[in-house]
Amino acid sequence: MFQTLTSRFAGAFGTLRSRGKISEKDIELAIEEIREALLEADVALAVVESFTENVQNHALEILPTLQAGSNQAEAIYSVVNKELTEILGGGARRIRFAKKPPTVIMLAGLQGAGKTTLAAKLAKFYKDQGETPILIASDLQRPNAVNQLQVVGQSVGVPVFAPEPGNGIGNPVKVARDGVQFATSKLHSMVIIDTAGRLGVDAALMQEAIAIRDAVTPDEILFVVDAMIGQDAVKTAQAFQDGVGFDGVVITKLDGDARGGSALSIAALTGRPIMFASVGEKISDFDIFYPERMASRILGMGDVATLAEQAKKAFDGDTAKKLEDKFSSGEDFTLDDFLEQLEAMSKMGSMGKLLSMLPGAGQMKKQIENFDESEITRTKAIVQSMTPLERRDLKVLNGSRRARIATGSGRKVSDVNALVDKFTAAQKMMKQMRNGGSIPGMPPMPPMPSGMRGPGGAAKAPQKKKSKSGNPAKRALENGSIS
Amino acid sequence: MGLFNRLIAKVRGTSSASAVEWSEIESELLASDLGPTLVSALLAEAKKLPGDDVENAMKEILRSKLSRKSRAISSGDSTQIVLVVGVNGTGKTTSVAKLATRLHEEKQSVLLGAADTFRAAAVDQLTTWGDRIGIETITGKEGAEPASVAFDSAKRAIDENVNYLLIDTAGRLHNKNDLMAELGKVRRVVEKVAPVSEVLLVIDATTGQNGLMQAQIFSEAVEVTGLIVTKLDGSARGGIALAIESSLDIPIKFIGTGEAATDFAAFEPEKYLDGLLA
Numbered sequence: 001m002f003q004t005l006t007s008r009f010a011g012a013f014g015t016l017r018s019r020g021k022i023s024e025k026d027i028e029l030a031i032e033e034i035r036e037a038l039l040e041a042d043v044a045l046a047v048v049e050s051f052t053e054n055v056q057n058h059a060l061e062i063l064p065t066l067q068a069g070s071n072q073a074e075a076i077y078s079v080v081n082k083e084l085t086e087i088l089g090g091g092a093r094r095i096r097f098a099k100k101p102p103t104v105i106m107l108a109g110l111q112g113a114g115k116t117t118l119a120a121k122l123a124k125f126y127k128d129q130g131e132t133p134i135l136i137a138s139d140l141q142r143p144n145a146v147n148q149l150q151v152v153g154q155s156v157g158v159p160v161f162a163p164e165p166g167n168g169i170g171n172p173v174k175v176a177r178d179g180v181q182f183a184t185s186k187l188h189s190m191v192i193i194d195t196a197g198r199l200g201v202d203a204a205l206m207q208e209a210i211a212i213r214d215a216v217t218p219d220e221i222l223f224v225v226d227a228m229i230g231q232d233a234v235k236t237a238q239a240f241q242d243g244v245g246f247d248g249v250v251i252t253k254l255d256g257d258a259r260g261g262s263a264l265s266i267a268a269l270t271g272r273p274i275m276f277a278s279v280g281e282k283i284s285d286f287d288i289f290y291p292e293r294m295a296s297r298i299l300g301m302g303d304v305a306t307l308a309e310q311a312k313k314a315f316d317g318d319t320a321k322k323l324e325d326k327f328s329s330g331e332d333f334t335l336d337d338f339l340e341q342l343e344a345m346s347k348m349g350s351m352g353k354l355l356s357m358l359p360g361a362g363q364m365k366k367q368i369e370n371f372d373e374s375e376i377t378r379t380k381a382i383v384q385s386m387t388p389l390e391r392r393d394l395k396v397l398n399g400s401r402r403a404r405i406a407t408g409s410g411r412k413v414s415d416v417n418a419l420v421d422k423f424t425a426a427q428k429m430m431k432q433m434r435n436g437g438s439i440p441g442m443p444p445m446p447p448m449p450s451g452m453r454g455p456g457g458a459a460k461a462p463q464k465k466k467s468k469s470g471n472p473a474k475r476a477l478e479n480g481s482i483s
Numbered sequence: 484m485g486l487f488n489r490l491i492a493k494v495r496g497t498s499s500a501s502a503v504e505w506s507e508i509e510s511e512l513l514a515s516d517l518g519p520t521l522v523s524a525l526l527a528e529a530k531k532l533p534g535d536d537v538e539n540a541m542k543e544i545l546r547s548k549l550s551r552k553s554r555a556i557s558s559g560d561s562t563q564i565v566l567v568v569g570v571n572g573t574g575k576t577t578s579v580a581k582l583a584t585r586l587h588e589e590k591q592s593v594l595l596g597a598a599d600t601f602r603a604a605a606v607d608q609l610t611t612w613g614d615r616i617g618i619e620t621i622t623g624k625e626g627a628e629p630a631s632v633a634f635d636s637a638k639r640a641i642d643e644n645v646n647y648l649l650i651d652t653a654g655r656l657h658n659k660n661d662l663m664a665e666l667g668k669v670r671r672v673v674e675k676v677a678p679v680s681e682v683l684l685v686i687d688a689t690t691g692q693n694g695l696m697q698a699q700i701f702s703e704a705v706e707v708t709g710l711i712v713t714k715l716d717g718s719a720r721g722g723i724a725l726a727i728e729s730s731l732d733i734p735i736k737f738i739g740t741g742e743a744a745t746d747f748a749a750f751e752p753e754k755y756l757d758g759l760l761a
C-alpha cells in the first residue's frame with residue numbers, strides 16, 4: 001500500500017542524502033518532486049500546496065542549524081514525516097465508548113465504498129475484544145444488502161437486527177431506532193449500523209442519514225471511503241461532514257495498489273483522523289490505522305515492527321534458493337525474480353541499519369553506509385509500476401507503456417529505458433552462461449541500477465575481496481554493477 | 484457558469500492568461516482526475532494559443548484524446564456474450580441490470596449469468612434484478628467455480644439462441660494475480676462454447692489515478708473492449724475515463740447516473756467534455 005508514493009519520497013530523499021551540504025536549492029528541488037508525487041497519488045491540490053509549503057518552511061528553518069553530513073537529510077526527512085503524521089491524524093485514536101452501553105457506531109459513505117463488509121469486520125474486531133456487538137441492517141436500498149449483512153454477520157457469529165427485507169422496502173430510520181432499543185434491552189455492549197450508500201450531492205439521502213443520526217445519537221459516525229478515490233474525495237468528504245457529519249474515517253481496499261493520497265486529503269481537509277484500515281476481502285483483513293507507521297511507510301522508511309517481521313523473510317534464503325532452482329531448470333530470469341531480489345536486498349539494507357545501531361557493529365557500519373537504499377527503491381518502483389505482462393515480456397513495452405511506467409514510478413522514461421536495456425542484456429548473458437554450462441551453486445547476477453554505488457551515486461563502493469553474500473543480488477552489488 | 488468557464492472568460496480577450504489564471508485552470512483540470520501528466524500536456528498545448536480560443540481549444544485538445552473506436556455495443560446474428568468486469572464496488576452488478584433493461588426494452592432477448600459466486604448475496608442481488616426486469620438469471624451453487632457458472636450460462640444462451648448473455652463477475656483488485664488469472668479462465672472457458680463479443684470494464688467516476696492501472700491490467704487479462712463509467716450523478720467528473728481512453732484507446736460505451744435500472748445512457752462525448760470543463 002502507498003507503494004508508489006513511498007518510492008517517490010524515497011527518490012527525493014535519496015537525492016538529498018547524496019549531498020554533502022544541503023542547500024536551499026536542494027530542498028526546493030526535493031519539494032518539487034514531492035509535489036508531483038503527491039498529485040500523482042491523488043492528493044488534493046489544496047492539500048499538496050499547503051503541505052509542501054509547510055515542509056519547505058520548516059525545512060528552511062532548521063537548515064542553518066544542521067551540520068554537514070548524513071544527518072541533514074534525516075533531519076529534513078523527519079520534518080516531512082512529522083507533517084505527514086500530523087495530517088494523517090496524529091496519534092491513533094480509538095473508538096469512544098459510551099458511558100452507558102451500548103456504544104453506537106454508525107457507518108456512512110458513498111455507494112460501493114465497502115460499508116457492509118466493514119460492518120462485519122468491525123463487529124468481529126470488537127467481539128474479539130470482549131464486546132457483544134449487534135449489526136443493524138439500515139441499508140434498505142441496494143438489492144440484497146440486508147441479505148449480505150445477514151450472511152457476513154453469521155460468518156463472524158454476530159447477530160443481525162434486520163426486521164425489514166430491504167430492496168426499497170422499509171424505513172431505515174425506524175430500523176435504526178428499533179435496533180438500538182432492541183440492543184439496549186438485550187444488553188448488547190455495541191451497535192454497528194450499516195446504512196445505504198449515498199452521494200454527497202444527494203440532498204434527500206443525506207437528509208435520511210441525518211434522520212438516522214438524530215434517531216440514535218451515535219457515539220461515533222465513521223465515514224467509509226475507498227482508497228482508490230481521486231480528487232472528488234475532497235468534495236464528497238466535505239459534503240458528508242457538512243451533512244451527517246463524522247468523527248473518524250475508515251479507508252477500505254488498501255490492499256490494492258492505489259496510492260491512497262485521498263486519505264491525506266480527507267484527513268487534512270476535515271481534521272478527522274483515519275481510524276481503521278481495511279486491507280482485503282477476508283473478515284480478518286482489518287486493522288487499526290497507525291498514522292505514524294503509515295507516515296513512515298509513505299516516506300519509505302518502514303517501521304521497526306514491520307521490519308522485524310520482514311527481516312525473517314529476507315534472511316531465510318528462500319529467494320536465493322528459488323532463483324537458483326529456476327536458473328538450473330532453464331527458465332528465464334524475469335523482472336519478477338529481479339523484483340524479489342531487490343526486495344530482499346532492501347530488507348537487508350534496512351536490517352543493516354538496524355543492526356548498525358547495535359553495539360559492536362562498527363565493523364559493518366561502513367558497508368552499511370555505502371548501501372544506497374534509495375536507488376534500490378527507485379529501481380523497484382519502476383518494476384512495480386509494470387503490469388504482470390510487462391514484467392514477463394519486456395517486448396510489449398512500447399512508448400506509451402514506458403511513459404506510463406515512468407509516470408507511475410516517478411522516474412524519467414530514460415530511466416525506464418536504461419533498466420530495460422540492462423535487464424535485457426543480463427537476461428541474454430544468463431542464457432549464454434547457461435548454454436555454456438553454468439557453475440553449480442552460482443546463481444545469476446541481476447543487473448544493478450547504475451546509481452547503486454554508495455553515497456553520491458558517483459564513487460564506487462569499496463570493492464570487497466571475496467563475496468560472502470548468499471544473496472546473488474547483494475553479491476552483484478558487492479562486485480560492482482555489470483552496467 | 485462553472486468555475487472553469489469563469490476562468491476561461493477571464494482569459495478571453497487577453498492575449499494570454501496570467502500565471503495565476505493558468506494555475507487556477509490547472510487546479511480545475513486536476514480536480515477532474517485527468518491526472519498531472521495529461522494536465523501538463525494540455526496546458527502546454529493551450530498556452531501556445533491566444534486567450535480568445537482557449538475554451539474551444541481546450542475542448543478540441545480533449546476531444547483529440549478520445550478514442551475513435553465504435554461506442555455501440557456489439558451486435559450480430561449469433562448470441563452476443565458480454566463479460567462485465569472491474570474492481571470491487573464500482574457498480575458491475577447494477578450495470579449488468581441496467582444494460583439488460585436497456586436491451587430488453589429494445590426487444591432483444593437477454594439472459595443473465597451470475598458468475599460472482601464470491602461476495603455474500605451477490606447472486607441474489609443479480610437474481611432480484613433479473614426478476615424485476617422479467618428475464619432469467621443462470622446461477623450456480625454458492626461457492627461454485629465462477630468459470631463453471633459462466634460456462635453453463637454460455638451453453639444455455641447458445642441453446643436458447645438468445646440475443647445477449649450478460650455475465651456478472653466478482654469484483655477483484657487488479658493487483659491480485661490469482662484473481663486476475665481466475666478471470667482469464669472465465670473468459671477462456673466461455674470461449675469453449677462461443678466467442679466473447681464484448682468485455683466491459685466498469686470504472687467508478689470517483690476513481691483517481693489508479694484507474695489507469697486497473698484498465699491496463701484488466702485489458703491484459705481479458706481484453707477489455709469498452710468502459711462503463713458509473714456514478715456520474717455524483718460530484719466526480721470522471722476524468723480518469725478520458726485518461727484511460729487516451730492512453731489505452733478503450734472507448735467509453737455507457738454511463739451510469741443513478742441507482743435505478745433506467746439511470747443509464749450511451750456515452751455522449753460532447754456532454755462528457757462539457758462536464759469535465761464545467
Ligand SMILES: Nc1nc2c(ncn2[C@@H]2O[C@H](COP(=O)(O)OP(=O)(O)O)[C@@H](O)[C@H]2O)c(=O)[nH]1
Binds near residue numbers: 575577713716
Ligand atoms: N449513485 C449511483 N450509484 C450507483 C451507480 N451504479 C451503481 N451504484 C451503486 O453502487 C453500489 C455498488 O454497486 P454494485 O452493482 O453492487 O457493485 P459491484 O460490486 O461492482 O457489483 C450499489 O449501492 C449501487 O446501487 C450509479 O451510476 N450511480
Ligand SMILES: [Mg+2]
Binds near residue numbers: 651
Ligand atoms: Mg457485484
